Amino acid sequence: MITPYDDAVRRAAELAVRGPRTGENPQVGCVLLDASGTIVAEGWHRGAGTPHAEVDALSKIEDAHGLTAVVTLEPCNHTGRTGPCSQALLAAGISRVVYSHKDPGVEAGGGAQVLRDAGIEVIGDVLPAVGEELVHRWLTANRLGRPWVTAKWGSTLDGRIAAADGTSQWITSSESREYIHLLRSQHDTIAVGTGTVLADNPSLTARTPDGNLFPNQPLPVVIGKRDIPSGSSLWSHPRGVLNESGELPEILERLYGIGVRSLFLEGGPQLVNSFIREGLVDEYVVCIAPLLLGGDRTSTGDLGIATLTQGRRLTVLDTKHLGGDIVVTAREAH
C-alpha cells in the first residue's frame, strides 16, 4: 500500500543508519514535516545515553506546533537515561505521528497509545519492512536474551577453510577482507576459539583499508579453556581481551549481561560448528573464493543433521562480488 509518508519513512531510515549499529539501543531516524509535506527538521539517535531521534529532530526547530513527526520506530514511552519520546512529542505540540515499525518492548512500547489518548493522530506500520530491518538485530537480541550472532568464514569453492597444514591466510581477496573489517566494526564483540588464536595469532582489530582503526573496536572474546599465549597479538588490542569458557548459551548470557548485543563469530570451524549445532547463529557471512583445496578442513563438520529435511534452510539477504570472491549473507528463520 502506498501512503503519503513513504518517502519520509525512507528518508528517516537513511538518517537512522548514521547512528551506531552497535550498543544497547537500536538505530532510529526521524523527520518533521510541515503541512505541505516538506521536511523541516531531521534527527537520528547516536547511541545509548544520547537524545532519541525524535528529540534530536525537535531540537533543530524552534516551533514544532502542528507538524507531523515521521519515525522509523514507534516513539518510546520509557524513561531510561533519557525521557519518553511520546511526552517530548506531546510537549512540542506535534499534531500527527507516523511510524514504520511498532516497538514491542515491554518497557518502551505503548508510546502510540499514549499519543492517541492525548488526541494526537497516529499512523502506524508505514513501510514496516524498512523499520523492521533497522531494528531486527536489536529485537532478536532482546527477545532471545543473548547477543545477535553473525558467523563469518572464508572458504574455497569446495568448502574448505584451510589447507592440509592449517594455513588459511589468505583464502579470500583483500576486498573481501576489507568488507569483513567493516562488519567487525558494526558488532559489539568478535569471538574466536582458542584453536584459531593458536593457529593464526589474529589481532582482531577492525581496520579501515588504509590500516587505521575504526572508531568502534569490538571487544575480542576468546572461547576455550586453553590460555591465550603470552606473545599473542590480542594482548595489544585497544579494548583488551576477554577469555571465556563453559557452555555457549551461558557465555552468551554473560555477554548480554554486560551490554553486548551483537557478536561477530570468526571461527574456527570447531567453534562455529558448535554454535550452529546449538542453534545460536542468526546470520552467516560466507566469503567464497575461486580456489580448490580438497582435504578434510571443511567449513562445518557434523551438524547433527541426518537427512535433507532436517537441513537448516536459510534466506539469502545479499550477495556481493568482491575481488573475485562471492560474499553471501544469509539468515536463519528464527
Ligand SMILES: NC(=O)c1ccc[n+]([C@@H]2O[C@H](COP(=O)([O-])OP(=O)(O)OC[C@H]3O[C@@H](n4cnc5c(N)ncnc54)[C@H](OP(=O)(O)O)[C@@H]3O)[C@@H](O)[C@H]2O)c1
Ligand atoms: N577460513 C576461515 O575463515 C578461518 C577462520 C578461523 C580459523 N580458521 C582456521 O581454522 C583452524 C583452527 O580451527 P579449530 O577448529 O581448530 O579452532 P577453533 O574453532 O578456533 O577452536 C576450537 C577450540 O575452541 C574451544 N571451544 C570452547 N568451547 C567450544 C565449543 N562449544 N565447541 C568447540 N570448541 C570450543 C576449544 O578449545 P579448548 O580446548 O581451549 O577449550 C576448541 O578446541 C586454523 O587452521 C585456522 O587457520 C579458518
